[in-house]
Amino acid sequence: MIHLTGTVLHAGGEATDAWIDGGIITYREPRGGSRARTIRGFAMPGLVDVHCHIGLGSDIVVDRDEALAQASDVLATGVTLVRDLGVPADMTWIDSEPNTPHIIHCGTHIARPKRYLRGVSRDIDPAELPDVVVEEAERGNGWVKLVGDWIERSKGSDADLEPLWPRDILIDAVQAAHEAGAKVAVHTFATETIDDLLDAGVDDIEHGTGMTLDHMQDAAARGILVTPTANQVASFADIANQAGAKYPVYASRMKRMYENRFDHMAAMADAGISLLMGSDSGSTLAHGTFPSELQACVEAGIPASTVIAAASWEGRRRLGFPALEEGTIADVVVYSADPRSDMGVVSSPLAVIRAGELVSEATD
Numbered sequence: 001m002i003h004l005t006g007t008v009l010h011a012g013g014e015a016t017d018a019w020i021d022g023g024i025i026t027y028r029e030p031r032g033g034s035r036a037r038t039i040r041g042f043a044m045p046g047l048v049d050v051h052c053h054i055g056l057g058s059d060i061v062v063d064r065d066e067a068l069a070q071a072s073d074v075l076a077t078g079v080t081l082v083r084d085l086g087v088p089a090d091m092t093w094i095d096s097e098p099n100t101p102h103i104i105h106c107g108t109h110i111a112r113p114k115r116y117l118r119g120v121s122r123d124i125d126p127a128e129l130p131d132v133v134v135e136e137a138e139r140g141n142g143w144v145k146l147v148g149d150w151i152e153r154s155k156g157s158d159a160d161l162e163p164l165w166p167r168d169i170l171i172d173a174v175q176a177a178h179e180a181g182a183k184v185a186v187h188t189f190a191t192e193t194i195d196d197l198l199d200a201g202v203d204d205i206e207h208g209t210g211m212t213l214d215h216m217q218d219a220a221a222r223g224i225l226v227t228p229t230a231n232q233v234a235s236f237a238d239i240a241n242q243a244g245a246k247y248p249v250y251a252s253r254m255k256r257m258y259e260n261r262f263d264h265m266a267a268m269a270d271a272g273i274s275l276l277m278g279s280d281s282g283s284t285l286a287h288g289t290f291p292s293e294l295q296a297c298v299e300a301g302i303p304a305s306t307v308i309a310a311a312s313w314e315g316r317r318r319l320g321f322p323a324l325e326e327g328t329i330a331d332v333v334v335y336s337a338d339p340r341s342d343m344g345v346v347s348s349p350l351a352v353i354r355a356g357e358l359v360s361e362a363t364d
């Protein structure tokens with residue numbers, strides 16, 4: 001049994017003490033509570049990284065040992081819940097492994113040939129989208145992942161970001177996913193894609209760098225979630241440099257979005273969008289970087305209280321998971337101070353508890 005003392009933040013408020021017994025949290029001292037192992041600090045619901053590809057690395061699909069190493073690196077940062085948002089392999093074997101976060105699988109990214117990172121996506125003809133969305137929904141845990149736009153290289157030096165899916169097909173596909181009980185998350189960088197995504201009623205916009213202020217207000221009003229991925233957007237300068245000479249139109253757009261990124265992310269929060277936090281670990285970005293993602297979002301101008309809530313209790317609630325309410329699963333991260341007033345603590349949790357098991361504890 002574990003006794004948390006200090007501050008225990010939960011969806012319903014705050015407590016000074018909580019006990020973890022049999023994987024469950026309670027705020028009423030159980031029999032034998034005085035003999036529990038005590039952890040003192042600022043405890044809150046374990047972090048949720050909604051965009052973290054466990055099983056994906058620079059060589060695309062990694063072997064099991066590397067996937068387990070990725071998972072344990074992620075868990076050690078306080079992330080007890082991950083939505084994988086697309087891996088081109090069946091990763092469900094990892095669900096029975098210890099020392100991993102709980103993973104919401106999302107099937108494989110759905111794209112068109114030559115319109116995403118090579119080898120990562122399931123590439124289809126647009127007309128197949130409604131059927132394929134349902135197939136991927138059956139492989140996942142309630143979410144599917146679409147690539148909404150990507151560079152159209154066939155246009156040579158005029159190449160730019162372009163939407164992948166005709167509007168009517170997108171609308172049908174989102175409806176098909178919803179009827180199959182799945183929500184839809186969409187990768188998008190381009191402005192031209194967003195109207196169709198909003199009208200189709202997608203559930204979650206990933207990156208969203210092309211959203212205008214009107215789009216942001218519309219997304220907020222419709223309750224569409226947005227994941228800003230600050231670390232990924234920080235890499236747009238490198239993407240622009242690499243594309244530079246060959247694809248100048250695309251490169252200048254990526255550079256513009258890079259330069260405007262702080263104002264853009266702050267505007268998302270100002271618009272009142274329900275944000276989620278995602279590291280985008282797994283293709284170009286390393287695993288275990290979620291704390292730096294949260295710090296980058298705060299540096300961009302999203303209030304720390306918004307970032308921490310989205311990374312913890314609000315994010316869990318938005319994905320349909322409990323957040324330390326009495327009698328619910330004990331996924332907990334403990335810090336030395338409240339990260340909303342001291343963001344520095346997010347990079348060094350004192351303890352991480354996954355389903356009641358103490359999986360890491362700082363030693364000093």
Ligand SMILES: [Zn+2]
Nearest residue numbers: 051053085280
């Ligand atoms: Zn991603």
